Amino acid sequence: MIRSEILKEIAPILRDQLVVCNIGIPSQELHAIDDQPTNFYMLGTMGLASSIGLGLALAQPKPVIVIDGDGSVLTNLGTLPTIANNEANNYILMIIDNGSYGSTGDQPTYTGRKTSLAGMARAAGCENVVEVQDVDTGKALQAAIDGGKMTVMVVKCDSGNAKMPVITMDPVVIRDRFMQAVAS
Amino acid sequence: MSIDRRIADDLVANGVSFVTTVPCKQLAGVIEEIDQRDDIFHIPSNKEDEGMGLCAGAWMGGKRPAIIMQNTAIGVTINTLATLIQYYRMPLPMLISYRGELREPVACQVEMAVHTKALLAQLNIPTYHFHWQKDVEEFDNILKYTFMCNKPVAILTDANFWGGYGDQ
Numbered sequence: 001m002i003r004s005e006i007l008k009e010i011a012p013i014l015r016d017q018l019v020v021c022n023i024g025i026p027s028q029e030l031h032a033i034d035d036q037p038t039n040f041y042m043l044g045t046m047g048l049a050s051s052i053g054l055g056l057a058l059a060q061p062k063p064v065i066v067i068d069g070d071g072s073v074l075t076n077l078g079t080l081p082t083i084a085n086n087e088a089n090n091y092i093l094m095i096i097d098n099g100s101y102g103s104t105g106d107q108p109t110y111t112g113r114k115t116s117l118a119g120m121a122r123a124a125g126c127e128n129v130v131e132v133q134d135v136d137t138g139k140a141l142q143a144a145i146d147g148g149k150m151t152v153m154v155v156k157c158d159s160g161n162a163k164m165p166v167i168t169m170d171p172v173v174i175r176d177r178f179m180q181a182v183a184s
Numbered sequence: 185m186s187i188d189r190r191i192a193d194d195l196v197a198n199g200v201s202f203v204t205t206v207p208c209k210q211l212a213g214v215i216e217e218i219d220q221r222d223d224i225f226h227i228p229s230n231k232e233d234e235g236m237g238l239c240a241g242a243w244m245g246g247k248r249p250a251i252i253m254q255n256t257a258i259g260v261t262i263n264t265l266a267t268l269i270q271y272y273r274m275p276l277p278m279l280i281s282y283r284g285e286l287r288e289p290v291a292c293q294v295e296m297a298v299h300t301k302a303l304l305a306q307l308n309i310p311t312y313h314f315h316w317q318k319d320v321e322e323f324d325n326i327l328k329y330t331f332m333c334n335k336p337v338a339i340l341t342d343a344n345f346w347g348g349y350g351d352q
Contacts, residue, residue: 020241020255039245044267048237051229052268055241055249059202062206078230082238175272179244 001134003096004029004162006155007067008061010138014039014065017145018182020053021067024103026096028164030067041167047076050093054083057091060182063145064090070097070111076121083152084125092144093152094137100159118154126152134158187346188213190320191279198327200250200277202242204228204235208281210346215252232257233264236276239264243274248331250277253283255300255340256293265307269336270335276336277327284314284340304338311338314345 003026007014011034019039021027027041042049050073053066073079073095083093084147099112111117118131132140134157144151167174191214195203196279205215206228217227229235232253239249257280269276283290290331304311310333313319314324323339330337 007211040317042268044271045233045264048233048264048268048351050239051234052241052244055202055238055243056245057241058227058238059242059245059247076231078234082227082229096225098235118202171272175274182245 001158002158003098003102006134006137006157007033007159010141013138013141018056018062018064019067020049020056020064022049022069022072025161026067026069028167029162030106031167032077032164034174037181040178041174043167043171047072049078050079050083054088058086061090065092065094068093068095070095070099070117071101071109073117078124080121080124087150088146089150091150093155094141096157097154098157098159102159102161106159121152131156187317187320189219191323192217192221194324194327195250196221200210200248200327201225201242202247202249203252204238205252206232206235206257208283208344210281211252226301231260232263236261236264236269239276240274250279256296258300258303259296262303265336273334275331275334277330278336278338280338280340282340282342287348300340309336309338311340314339314341317345319345323341
């Protein structure tokens with residue numbers, strides 16, 4: 001499975017949750033598959049989805065699901081110790097690990113070679129780290145939501161992108177409707 | 185009253201309850217003060233752009249955030265300031281140690297000091313420079329201004345403001 005197929009499958013689970021979605025094609029895919037006011041789309045700033053999501057989870061009680069990528073987490077590896085040491089049990093970091101920089105032309109990342117993000121998350125001190133195959137994403141995500149414990153999910157899947165339109169919504173509109181959804 | 189306590193008091197009085205920090209020797213006292221405050225959640229970050237991400241999330245979650253960092257971080261965070269904090273129109277008070285200014289003992293710090301105000305000006309970030317201890321009296325108004333206009337605002341605090349760098 002490629003990321004867009006996973007997103008289509010888990011869209012019903014994501015629909016009622018606060019979601020912070022990674023820059024580039026992941027946000028375009030989620031926006032096209034199931035746009036919701038509870039989705040915060042990153043239009044720039046590669047690497048910070050996990051940090052934005054953690055700040056949100058620490059600031060309020062609703063569950064927060066971050067859809068991140070292997071390339072983005074690799075650009076912000078300092079996030080893993082911060083997540084581990086500031087435990088928020090309403091926080092799920094779901095890293096779609098397709099071993100490539102999808103938005104820039106599928107150049108390979110190091111997670112397709114020797115590097116294990118699950119191993120790095122555990123070494124950073126994250127206690128609840130699960131590595132799952134693409135077909136098991138929905139089941140694992142639902143279990144993480146039901147478990148009520150801070151979870152790092154590393155979802156191994158194939159490299160590839162769906163052709164989706166660029167998000168043209170104004171960033172302040174994305175942010176404002178998201179904040180209203182958070183507060184409601 | 186110490187400057188450290190005054191700054192922490194002003195943060196609390198303005199409802200700032202989520203503070204991330206990347207340390208600097210000049211900021212050690214204020215970071216320690218903030219860490220001890222029950223009204224403030226202190227979350228150290230490993231890099232300043234990561235810290236701005238945390239602040240963005242906290243603000244969307246209903247908390248007023250602030251970041252405390254060194255001016256070298258301006259070089260690290262330009263993309264984050266432009267494409268996250270400014271693009272989505274978010275407030276962010278940035279209490280910044282202005283290394284490389286008068287009474288600085290480390291020559292390399294001057295290399296970023298000479299770019300600091302120019303970079304902030306290029307980004308159209310409102311910028312205040314605390315040089316004398318009495319300048320801290322502006323801090324309360326600067327916080328109110330920041331949360332009024334939903335912009336990142338820089339408060340540069342040099343070695344003279346902090347009473348010198350170490351034993352210098």
